[in-house]
Amino acid sequence: MKFIIQRDRLVQSVQDVMKAVTSRTTIPILTGIKMTATTEGVTLTGSDSDISIESFIPKEEAGDEIVEIKQPGAIVLQAKFFSEIVKKLPTDFVEIEVLNHLQTVIRSGKSEFNLIGLDAEEYPHLPQIEENNKFQIATDLLKAMIRQTHFAVSTSETRPILTGVNWNITNGELNCIATDSHRLALRKARIETDHDASYNIVIPGKSLNELSKIIDDSNEMIDIVITENQILFKAKHLLFFSRLLEGNYPDTSRLIPAESKTDITVNTKGFLHAIDRASLLAREGRNNVVKLAAHDDGVIEISSNTPEIGKVVEEVQSESVTGEELKISFSAKYMMDALKALEGTDISISFTGAMRPFVIRPLNDESILQLILPVRTY
Amino acid sequence: MKFIIQRDRLVQSVQDVMKAVTSRTTIPILTGIKMTATTEGVTLTGSDSDISIESFIPKEEAGDEIVEIKQPGAIVLQAKFFSEIVKKLPTDFVEIEVLNHLQTVIRSGKSEFNLIGLDAEEYPHLPQIEENNKFQIATDLLKAMIRQTHFAVSTSETRPILTGVNWNITNGELNCIATDSHRLALRKARIETDHDASYNIVIPGKSLNELSKIIDDSNEMIDIVITENQILFKAKHLLFFSRLLEGNYPDTSRLIPAESKTDITVNTKGFLHAIDRASLLAREGRNNVVKLAAHDDGVIEISSNTPEIGKVVEEVQSESVTGEELKISFSAKYMMDALKALEGTDISISFTGAMRPFVIRPLNDESILQLILPVRTY
Numbered sequence: 124m125k126f127i128i129q130r131d132r133l134v135q136s137v138q139d140v141m142k143a144v145t146s147r148t149t150i151p152i153l154t155g156i157k158m159t160a161t162t163e164g165v166t167l168t169g170s171d172s173d174i175s176i177e178s179f180i181p182k183e184e185a186g187d188e189i190v191e192i193k194q195p196g197a198i199v200l201q202a203k204f205f206s207e208i209v210k211k212l213p214t215d216f217v218e219i220e221v222l223n224h225l226q227t228v229i230r231s232g233k234s235e236f237n238l239i240g241l242d243a244e245e246y247p248h249l250p251q252i253e254e255n256n257k258f259q260i261a262t263d264l265l266k267a268m269i270r271q272t273h274f275a276v277s278t279s280e281t282r283p284i285l286t287g288v289n290w291n292i293t294n295g296e297l298n299c300i301a302t303d304s305h306r307l308a309l310r311k312a313r314i315e316t317d318h319d320a321s322y323n324i325v326i327p328g329k330s331l332n333e334l335s336k337i338i339d340d341s342n343e344m345i346d347i348v349i350t351e352n353q354i355l356f357k358a359k360h361l362l363f364f365s366r367l368l369e370g371n372y373p374d375t376s377r378l379i380p381a382e383s384k385t386d387i388t389v390n391t392k393g394f395l396h397a398i399d400r401a402s403l404l405a406r407e408g409r410n411n412v413v414k415l416a417a418h419d420d421g422v423i424e425i426s427s428n429t430p431e432i433g434k435v436v437e438e439v440q441s442e443s444v445t446g447e448e449l450k451i452s453f454s455a456k457y458m459m460d461a462l463k464a465l466e467g468t469d470i471s472i473s474f475t476g477a478m479r480p481f482v483i484r485p486l487n488d489e490s491i492l493q494l495i496l497p498v499r500t501y
Numbered sequence: 502m503k504f505i506i507q508r509d510r511l512v513q514s515v516q517d518v519m520k521a522v523t524s525r526t527t528i529p530i531l532t533g534i535k536m537t538a539t540t541e542g543v544t545l546t547g548s549d550s551d552i553s554i555e556s557f558i559p560k561e562e563a564g565d566e567i568v569e570i571k572q573p574g575a576i577v578l579q580a581k582f583f584s585e586i587v588k589k590l591p592t593d594f595v596e597i598e599v600l601n602h603l604q605t606v607i608r609s610g611k612s613e614f615n616l617i618g619l620d621a622e623e624y625p626h627l628p629q630i631e632e633n634n635k636f637q638i639a640t641d642l643l644k645a646m647i648r649q650t651h652f653a654v655s656t657s658e659t660r661p662i663l664t665g666v667n668w669n670i671t672n673g674e675l676n677c678i679a680t681d682s683h684r685l686a687l688r689k690a691r692i693e694t695d696h697d698a699s700y701n702i703v704i705p706g707k708s709l710n711e712l713s714k715i716i717d718d719s720n721e722m723i724d725i726v727i728t729e730n731q732i733l734f735k736a737k738h739l740l741f742f743s744r745l746l747e748g749n750y751p752d753t754s755r756l757i758p759a760e761s762k763t764d765i766t767v768n769t770k771g772f773l774h775a776i777d778r779a780s781l782l783a784r785e786g787r788n789n790v791v792k793l794a795a796h797d798d799g800v801i802e803i804s805s806n807t808p809e810i811g812k813v814v815e816e817v818q819s820e821s822v823t824g825e826e827l828k829i830s831f832s833a834k835y836m837m838d839a840l841k842a843l844e845g846t847d848i849s850i851s852f853t854g855a856m857r858p859f860v861i862r863p864l865n866d867e868s869i870l871q872l873i874l875p876v877r878t879y
Contacts, residue, residue, distance in 0.1 A: 213774060213778075233818075235815075237812045397611075432617060433605075434614075435614045436612075438611035438612075
């Protein structure tokens, strides 16, 4: 194998596939990045066996030569060293050559690295996925949907299925749901498809988080292919595979109350900042819990009290408070997570009593909701 | 105590004195910030008993009212909570009031905090320092001198005196020296003084590091007063006290070779980058050691070799190599620290043999030098 490549493109691809590489693997070859040169260009692969990422660097793009292939071939190089090296090479073009079998030379200006590679034949094959049933979604919309749901997955392995985000695809609508059983995030959107297959899968939260880091904020379409135990995201020059979680995701539809007894409309930012301040003294005391009292006159009082430290009272003037007066306690962290995930300047919160889950929505937007279970303190 | 204060000024002062506050103290009141209001303004104090910082906020400045004192007094508030609170308050002005004895109210817009304070009478007094023998130095020069020396102090407590920077003041010249016994950093400068007292003191490296974080990069003069066991830095509205280390600092003057057998002049940046790359494979292998070979033709070869990973060879074209050919090994980290501390585009390195300390200096600048002990490998 021998080729000359633009350093910036190589650095970008290495960074992308590095997202799948972990040093904590029991399969030694997965600590490496696989590099394959063909007459078409160079393909990099990284994998931790849960996530696999493939990044392709074409020979040329828009008339610009990116890679000059001198001899096709393949090698696996230690990801930790290779990624540090390419970032720090001195010249714009880099030559990579595999000498007798595994010895790999990286040349750039007056800098020459000799790395001992691993046999590319021993690198696990990525899943072969048939691309019959494809969906399409805009990349920036996908990123938003991930951002607005994945934070609510469970971080505990006691119910592994809750560490994933439930994707439900029916009639051209994608429903993303995440819950750790104390709060729930839900986001819907239309997706493009030319078939009517339905899916109900659970994608590891970590996979979605890594995916959202490497796809860009463009409105280009990304292809999605789902198989029995894998999902493939296919963007330009990028393949992202994730395994799916096994098991049944709980039915969450019954959790979301259809009616409400108290409704608040309030400016998102002012409310978020008041919760943030009220939680400053709560953080130590009792697990970050703040109290909210909604009054007839539209004033919302948020407070917390930790005897040995002190107390705080915040007043927020709402747009409106309708229905019964209310006192309720909840986790300030869950509320702030939810508010940061919502878009829009005003939100409405619908309560059905101090001990029932409540729902936060942007005004006039049915595509997203956040649900939080209160804490018993009043 | 009661006053109204500009929030931004309060936030800045709290951040400054926080540099001295640690939660790992055996004296509970030192986890707090002392706040004293007089008719002149408000003084904040933080201390970990090694370092003490006092920041003064005047009643008014350039005709602008900064503090409105309603009632003088003093209180100590938990630093961790107080600093978080002031940063997040919603309005530009903040009211702080001590009610019956220790209960302190912080008001800002519709936000009201009640903190339980500690008795200011119990806060330790800062050292009383007589300001007879003062020195003066420009703030930006002081910052540079700290940056160029403090990194070389020892991080090990086996010889506590080496965790400090030796300041030697004689005949209006300040000599700063730091060494961990493997490398040494030296920086000299003229200082302003109206007396001829000499000093030879050792300031904890940590104190100087914190000091350099809170003084600004201006050319305003800073006053320095030295007592038997304390040093005081006095800038506008800021007092910074540090204890001095006890014991005799080793005589380092004999360490610096007066002659040389090989001299190299090289571009600082190119040399630094080559060392950095050569150390990439060395980091794991043998404690970050790289080899340097200086050839007659002016080529400097930097290399490292870790059998199980690979090897790297860098060539740097020097400005000049004079004297004997040389092969030497040293810590890449020490060399990079030294190169980053030096100013100027070109440096000269003077060697007196493969097993002797060598000296790095900027070209045509006698005020600074870095010395490194080689490692025995060739």
